[in-house]
Amino acid sequence: MPKITEAQRETRRQQILDAALRCFSQDGFHNTTTAVIVRESGVSQGTLYLYFATKDEIIVALADDRHQGEAFLSAMAQSEQDPIEGLGLLLELHGQGLDDPRRADLRRVGIQGWAEALRNPTILASVTEGSSLVRKEIVRLIARGQRTGRIRPEIAPEAVARMLIALFRGLTLEVSLGEDTGLANVGPLVEDFIRSTLLTDAARAAHPKIPLTSKE
Amino acid sequence: MPKITEAQRETRRQQILDAALRCFSQDGFHNTTTAVIVRESGVSQGTLYLYFATKDEIIVALADDRHQGEAFLSAMAQSEQDPIEGLGLLLELHGQGLDDPRRADLRRVGIQGWAEALRNPTILASVTEGSSLVRKEIVRLIARGQRTGRIRPEIAPEAVARMLIALFRGLTLEVSLGEDTGLANVGPLVEDFIRSTLLTDAARAAHPKIPLTSKE
Amino acid sequence: MPKITEAQRETRRQQILDAALRCFSQDGFHNTTTAVIVRESGVSQGTLYLYFATKDEIIVALADDRHQGEAFLSAMAQSEQDPIEGLGLLLELHGQGLDDPRRADLRRVGIQGWAEALRNPTILASVTEGSSLVRKEIVRLIARGQRTGRIRPEIAPEAVARMLIALFRGLTLEVSLGEDTGLANVGPLVEDFIRSTLLTDAARAAHPKIPLTSKE
Amino acid sequence: MPKITEAQRETRRQQILDAALRCFSQDGFHNTTTAVIVRESGVSQGTLYLYFATKDEIIVALADDRHQGEAFLSAMAQSEQDPIEGLGLLLELHGQGLDDPRRADLRRVGIQGWAEALRNPTILASVTEGSSLVRKEIVRLIARGQRTGRIRPEIAPEAVARMLIALFRGLTLEVSLGEDTGLANVGPLVEDFIRSTLLTDAARAAHPKIPLTSKE
């Protein structure tokens, strides 16, 4: 029987994960020693292993955190009545995620997660789970739009989903690498793409502007 | 007067890089020991360090190789007379690069390079150099298309370039993670995007189909 | 609150230093691997680095130990009331240090320390600190002797100090190299030197024999 | 049958030894790689091993060079008719050797030779041979002085020799460690020592000043 409450335990765990996120973001997963995480999180070397069985498990936990965030965004988009507005909201939220400086560490560690996923099945599962959630949500929204006649029927919803996910992952990378062109906002172009490529002529008339307001 | 010719030296170097590429692809950069690279490449432990000063330098060299490949693709696209066909060729070549099983290792190591670039300025420079080349080529093609009235003038060439690069990076990741949906080819959608979003009405009529034949 | 007390830590540290002293004495600093020190001291490879950051730091610590010993001898000499007896005591103690077989390792490692001091500023500082202490003590004793009229006033105290230090270092080397002539004790000659060269005629009469009893 | 003359061979050998002396003086024997010696001497890696079978043999050769110099000094002293003047000359020559900046490298490498001699019998033999030559010469001079009644008969020649050798070795060390007091010349004190301790009253009257002119 534990001598600390579940809440205390969860707090400690987050404390470690927060420190790990910062460290991994700065020095990379493999160049961060458990000693540093321990120092940054304020727990002891031994305590770390009361919460995570291995160092690998820490990055797995961070990856899991990440796709929980994605699940949340999907849920929000789903609550939207209009599918096109739902799609716009999804894109907007992800677009904001790209910009938010408070999420810089998450983005950087996310990229490292991709590299790890190539050889760690657990992390791969986590990454895939996250993208899968988003993909399904996009497919659902597109399909709904097609049923209501707003989105061109010949469009393959899966393809759109894959394309949008790939696009956002690529933008995450671009932002994190600091490949700052200082020019040209991609947001309006994505908006343009959706309007011209996905929407039917009728919908295009009804939606003079879909609510994609990402500043990125 | 060296005991070995420059060509022999280059061969040896490639031999090491080839082995390293295979190893890094399989186990990741940080989980590949120099001992394994040495074993795989058939040279001795000491010889490795006659060609690369540190293990890090090997991944830098692989990243450099990579953007040399990108320079080559850009050069090919530039040789095309018609900007739209040039753009199509560029996309096709990159699309083929996504599919080619012989390039699987390159893709996987490329993703690891992204993670390394976050904390290794030399690798970052190499990655950025590669994308920069492609971006400039795309901008050049779009601008040319706009001058000839084939591409809508209100389109921002930089934005298109960033979007396409992000898209292909994202697709590289998708393919490498094996997130295989088994469905829906993105290629036609990209083609559709270009036709609907970029081309002027006149050009769209003239190009009933732009030559984007990527099967991915 | 540390898991081990300061005393336990100091014991461990000495345990390592003792082993290192033996190893360095036998095989030389550069021909002694950390693996051997570890084996001899009974600690693990990792533990060594819990006490010393680098192998170099071990020899620095040994050099420091050495000049702490010299400080002790100086303190003893200073406690003597009569300056000539103090000088005699100092020489006697150092003379005993030359003979003592238990100090053979210290002498041998000391000589290696000289070689290291040529290119390691930290070790140089340690060696210099040690000789400086002794020099100051000799100067103090000589000057005191001059004030009481026992030592010839035209003698330069600094020169005597340098000469005696050089002499003892040279004798340390001779003993350690085993250049054993089996003949002729230097001790009485040093005694003679002091009587004839340093003492005033009056003091020479009062001290028919200064208490220099080194057998070396 | 050699394709180069003995003279050419000797030149090459010296070229290597000169480079090695400089390198060893600067970085120490163990921190000088053969690669550096090769670079400094201008010969190739392979050629080095045509002249010296091992790296150790290089320091042995340097040690041998050294005691050849000592043999030369002894020969000079022996040529002197008067034993006391001979002794003075010997001390003067060694004293000059301490000061000469062109001999700084020799002194530094000599000290490293002491450290090596502790575990390398060949180097030990070389060092011992050098000191032995000097010791014998001093003994011979003292004994001669005793026969002619210039030096006190109760003095042990061996002890004087050992003391003087130890003293000069110690001074070599002091100079090389840069323990510069900026004060007090030891030379006159040594002179004083010889006059007061060794000479008979008669000789002291005859030699108002023995020719010891070392500036060190």
Next chain:
DNA sequence: TATGAATGAGACTTCATTCAT
């Protein structure tokens, strides 16, 4: 003879993990 590329044993050091307290 001379060269310099190649070799591979081995050195130092790090670090994820354990376990007695």
Next chain:
DNA sequence: AATGAATGAAGTCTCATTCAT
């Protein structure tokens, strides 16, 4: 539960020496 000292396997890199040309 928490601690932090201890562990030892393993990794990167060096370097004296060799040998085919």
